[in-house]
Amino acid sequence: MKKFKILFLAMLATIALFAPLTQVAKADSLDEPVMTLGTSLTSSQRQGTIDVLKSQISSSNYNTLTVTGNTLVTYLNPSGSNFNSNSGVWSSAVIEKTSSGSGINVSIVNYNGSNNITTITADQYRNAALTAGITDANIYVTSATKIDGSGALAGIYAAYAQNGNSLNQSQVNAAQKEIGVLSSITQANDGKDGYTDEQLNNAIAGIKSDMAKQGSNITVNQITTIVNNNLQQNNLQNIITDNQKQQIINLMVQIRDSGALKDSNFKDQAQKLSSDITSQAKNIFNKLNTQENRNFVQKMWDGIVSFFKGLFS
Structure with a gap:
């Protein structure tokens, strides 16, 4: 009887040890559509x-x-x-x-x-x-x-x-917040010259990629700098209002706090997304790179350089 109890306990211990292995289901595991x-x-x-x-x-x-x-x-x-x-x-x-x-x-x-x-x-x-x-x-x-x-x-x-594993609810909450923020910004700027939804989403993907490079300990000041840089790269710095920019910054802080940046795939997926958006909307992004769409600071600097060249020529 004693040997049976020992054997039974050993079996329970073995089951407990290997039970987690029977639940190997990643959040992205979909065997069939x-x-x-x-x-x-x-x-x-x-x-x-x-x-x-x-x-x-x-x-x-x-x-x-x-x-x-x-x-x-x-x-x-x-x-x-x-x-x-x-x-x-x-x-x-x-x-x-x-x-x-x-x-x-x-x-x-x-x-x-x-x-x-x-x-x-x-x-x-x-x-x-x-x-x-x-x-x-x-x-x-x-x-x-x-x-x-x-x-x-x-x-x-x-x-x-x-299919075996739920997504992180904190990330899902951030994703739903993101839908609301981006939709409201696009609706507010609908029909405005120099604005497209592609530019905004390309900026958002770029922000995520740059944040992932910094890691999950990124500060709010660093996030703000990244947001400003990506808005400028997409020629949105004079279109997005201060309130809309703050909404984006708050959203990115929520994304950071959700744990998304800890995912090793996040940066690569964000970079791929940005690349795809740019590729699929070439006509839009080609226009952004023309002389007339360069940012105001660059135009002003060009004017200063041209002025002094004129003085000494």
């Missing part, structure tokens, strides 16, 4: 959404996840949203993992020829996904009705939880 479908879709809209999203992915196999009001409450309310269990959800998405180093790619796909995501842009989705801790993935978003698109992102967060 996951399609998230809004619960408010009618049967015909649901099938139409499936057809739209299925046409975008390379695999014929995928899992489905229904996004409800409770999903919104779980993932979006901690960041300040006010959803409830009866909230409607129409925006839907599919996410599939890609090869290491490929970065985060987001496409908003038309439904019956119309882009029904009214508020969140593709680049805003990409920046939010980066902040939340998502790496190397293709994400396709659509909606059968006009809607802001929050449900699609909540579905992506839920997809990770369904």
Whole structure:
């Protein structure tokens, strides 16, 4: 009997030792694409959404996840949203993992020829996904009705939880704050000469990359300098207001405090995102590099140099 007890205790110790090994599931582990479908879709809209999203992915196999009001409450309310269990959800998405180093790619796909995501842009989705801790993935978003698109992102967060590991909630909160800040800045500057959403999101990706180089102990003063530098590099220094700049700085402090900078992939993913935005909007960024769009300080310096050259020529 004594030997049996010893053997039993040894077995329990062995199980306890190796039990954590049975839960090896990283936050970015998606064996198959996951399609998230809004619960408010009618049967015909649901099938139409499936057809739209299925046409975008390379695999014929995928899992489905229904996004409800409770999903919104779980993932979006901690960041300040006010959803409830009866909230409607129409925006839907599919996410599939890609090869290491490929970065985060987001496409908003038309439904019956119309882009029904009214508020969140593709680049805003990409920046939010980066902040939340998502790496190397293709994400396709659509909606059968006009809607802001929050449900699609909540579905992506839920997809990770369904596949074995939740994303860091502090990073998800920061990502949702980011969506709000970037969307409000883009809406406030809509139609303003010299402003595009691509410039803002490129600046945000650059800020994250530069912050990651400094590490998780980066100070607020260092963050402020990085924000100023990236806004200037994207010719936004005379467009973004002081209040909007402070919102960006506060957001970056929240991202730092969320633990995102401790992720070894964060810097590389941010650099890849910035490179992709620049590449995909070459026409915009080529214009930013023309003589007439150089920053005011540089123009003033050029004038001073030209003046003294004239005096001594």
